[in-house]
Amino acid sequence: MCLRLLVILILVCLPLPGHAADPEYGYPITGSYEATILGTPPALMPELPARIPLRQLVLKVLPDRKTPAVFFYNDGLRCTLAYQKKKAPLVFLIAGAGSNDRSFKLMTMMRALYAAGFHVITLPSTTHANFIISASRGGVPGDLTEDAADMYRAMQIAWEKVSGDIEVSDFYLGGYSLGAAQAAFVAKLDEESRVFNFKKVLLINPPVSLYSSVTRIEEMLKQIPGGPKKQGVFFNRMLSRFSEFYSYGNYVAINDDFLYAIYQEKLFSREETAGLIGLTFRINLAGMIFASDVITNSGYVVPKNRVLKPDDSLSDYFLVSTHLSFYEYLNEYLYPYFAKQQPGLTKEAFIESLSLKSIEGYLKSSGKFGVMTNENDFILTKAELDYLRVVFEGRITVYPRGGHLGNLEYRDNLARLVGFFKEAEVQP
Numbered sequence: 001m002c003l004r005l006l007v008i009l010i011l012v013c014l015p016l017p018g019h020a021a022d023p024e025y026g027y028p029i030t031g032s033y034e035a036t037i038l039g040t041p042p043a044l045m046p047e048l049p050a051r052i053p054l055r056q057l058v059l060k061v062l063p064d065r066k067t068p069a070v071f072f073y074n075d076g077l078r079c080t081l082a083y084q085k086k087k088a089p090l091v092f093l094i095a096g097a098g099s100n101d102r103s104f105k106l107m108t109m110m111r112a113l114y115a116a117g118f119h120v121i122t123l124p125s126t127t128h129a130n131f132i133i134s135a136s137r138g139g140v141p142g143d144l145t146e147d148a149a150d151m152y153r154a155m156q157i158a159w160e161k162v163s164g165d166i167e168v169s170d171f172y173l174g175g176y177s178l179g180a181a182q183a184a185f186v187a188k189l190d191e192e193s194r195v196f197n198f199k200k201v202l203l204i205n206p207p208v209s210l211y212s213s214v215t216r217i218e219e220m221l222k223q224i225p226g227g228p229k230k231q232g233v234f235f236n237r238m239l240s241r242f243s244e245f246y247s248y249g250n251y252v253a254i255n256d257d258f259l260y261a262i263y264q265e266k267l268f269s270r271e272e273t274a275g276l277i278g279l280t281f282r283i284n285l286a287g288m289i290f291a292s293d294v295i296t297n298s299g300y301v302v303p304k305n306r307v308l309k310p311d312d313s314l315s316d317y318f319l320v321s322t323h324l325s326f327y328e329y330l331n332e333y334l335y336p337y338f339a340k341q342q343p344g345l346t347k348e349a350f351i352e353s354l355s356l357k358s359i360e361g362y363l364k365s366s367g368k369f370g371v372m373t374n375e376n377d378f379i380l381t382k383a384e385l386d387y388l389r390v391v392f393e394g395r396i397t398v399y400p401r402g403g404h405l406g407n408l409e410y411r412d413n414l415a416r417l418v419g420f421f422k423e424a425e426v427q428p
Contacts, residue, residue, distance in 0.1 A: 025400055027407045032376040033273040035406030046411040048111040055081040057121070059157050061135040068133075068294050070308035077134035079158050082110050082120040087167035089199075090119040091421060092155055094186075096177030096405070098284030100124045105176060108409045109417065116418045119166055121158050125179060126151055127284070129291035139295035141288060142334045144210070144354055148185035155186070156195055171196035172421050176405060177379075180206035181356060184369070188362050200424040202417065203371045205379070205405050208387055209355040213379035214326045220278030223271040234275060286321035289329060290314070300333055356391070364391050370420045371395060372413065374402035 026044065029035040058076040067074055080101045091113050095103050106122045113120050124131045126147040132139060135154045141147055173196075175183035180203035187201045207213035221227070224234045293300045294308065301317050301324075302308065331347075339345045356363060363369060371392045373385070380388075388396055397416060399407060407413050 026412065027399065027402055027410045029403075029406060030401055031273075032374075032378050032401075032403040032406075033277060035376075035401060035403035036277060036378070037273065037406070039406050040409040044411060045108075045409050046112065046414055048108070049115055052082050052111055052114045055083065055162075057081055057158055057161055059134070059154060059161065061154050061157055062137065065134075068308065069310055070294060070312065070314070071129075071133050071291075072310045074130060074133045077154055077157075078124065078130055079154075080106075080110070080122045081158075081162055081166075082114045083162070083166050084114070084117060084119055087169050088117055088119050089170040089172055089421065089424075090121065090159075090166070090168045091172040091174060092158075092196075093120060093122045094151065094173075094175035094179035094183050095123065095125045095128070096175075096179050097125050097127050097281075098287065099179075100128050100130060105405065105408050108414070109174070109176075112414045112418055113421070116422060118172075118421065119168060121155075121162070123151065123154060123158070126182065127178065127288045129287055132288065132291040132295060136292075136295075138337070139292055140334060140337045141292060142210075142330070142354070143338055143350075144181060144185045144358075146338075148182050148189055151182055152186050152189045152193075152195075159196075170199045170424070172200045172202075172424065173198045174202040174204065174417075174421075175206075176204040176408065178207065178210070180204050181210065184356060184359065184363060187366075187368070188359050191362070191366070198368060200421055201369050202420050203369065204408065204417070205373050205377055206356065206371065206388075207379050208357065208384040209351075211330070211351045211354055212381065212384065214281075216379055216381075217278055217281045218326055220274040221282070224275035224279070225271070234272075234279070282322050282325075285326060285329065286318060286324070289321045289324060289333070290317055292333075298333070357387075360391060367395070369395055370397075372397045372399070372416060374399045374404070374407065376401050377404045379404050 027035075028041070028044070029038060057079040059079060061077050078101050093106055093109055095101065095106050099106065101122045101124045110120045110122055126132070126136060127141045131150075131154075132141055136147070136150050138146060173183050173187055173190075175181075183201055183203055184206070187198055190196050190198055224230055226233065290301060292298075293302055297304060299305075301321055308314070330351075335347050335350055338350060339347075352358060369392060371388060373380070373388065373396070375385070375398055377385075385398070389398070399413070401407070402410070402413075
């Protein structure tokens with residue numbers, strides 16, 4: 001069983017705090033970390049169509065790029081289209097950090113929008129290996145401006161591929177987490193190029209500053225008993241604890257009943273929950289670093305000019321990558337890459353560019369934006385949440401709880417998501 005799958009299994013088996021009575025908002029999970037990991041209990045999700053007409057798109061965004069042999073399975077940028085049989089608006093959705101075009105959250109959003117009468121195209125995060133290999137011109141993800149340009153080009157190619165098959169009345173855009181920040185930068189590009197002329201843009205749980213948000217996630221690793229240096233021990237202990245409990249139950253699937261049973265046993269502390277969020281971030285970061293390093297032949301993790309074959313073991317490279325923090329990636333890899341391209345670029349100026357504040361004037365003046373976020377989203381400081389309230393005054397919904405994206409699938413949140421785009425249809 002691969003390490004990534006083991007982490008996913010662990011992450012769905014963390015503690016569920018008690019339900020909180022709230023007549024105004026019925027999402028029940030009060031803890032920020034717990035909500036982030038457990039998401040929405042199925043009973044509180046809306047009824048959505050189980051099957052919708054889907055089409056897998058495989059795009060040749062960079063046709064001249066030679067794919068390294070170790071990525072033999074990568075045949076192009078993968079996007080997913082859900083289509084109506086009649087003329088309808090098309091919504092582009094951008095995934096969060098490390099997620100592909102068929103992540104659970106994207107597919108839930110897609111089904112909700114399809115049921116409401118929209119075409120939908122989902123795209124992977126610019127930090128996902130598939131995007132780095134297939135669509136990132138520089139191969140070094142992390143700069144919002146350059147990543148947005150790569151995403152915008154991919155969206156145009158996706159539209160060209162389907163434009164003869166579906167009828168579209170208007171174009172909309174949305175994204176969650178990192179994908180939300182990228183949606184803001186993509187919208188600004190489109191404001192200048194007018195390829196899509198997006199009518200509405202929805203940002204779900206966006207960071208204000210990538211550096212600030214990632215710093216807060218990295219800090220969670222310090223809550224692992226023994227600190228970040230004990231990641232391996234911590235991971236193995238979590239897996240053992242999960243496996244032991246699972247072996248005693250009569251469960252054939254990891255479902256909500258199993259999660260509630262795990263909660264009743266109180267097997268995980270809040271500190272361990274935070275540590276697992278940080279550890280999962282590191283694993284996603286490791287995959288991004290490895291893909292970028294191989295594509296650019298930079299020698300950061302894999303020795304320069306080393307040609308990896310499909311049957312080569314990658315475990316050592318993966319383990320090295322998981323011990324690289326975002327600070328190391330920024331200081332040793334990301335910033336030097338862009339400083340070389342832009343002589344005179346200071347690290348402070350670069351970090352500031354990785355923020356919604358760098359396009360604040362546009363965001364504040366454009367009525368096409370909407371924001372959904374949570375009071376207890378741990379990627380935001382109180383000052384950053386207040387900043388979003390000011391910049392998107394009258395266009396932001398702040399829910400009292402839900403952590404980071406934990407309430408995305410909650411029926412009220414999905415109704416708000418659909419309603420935001422539906423409102424655009426009735427506007428003159």
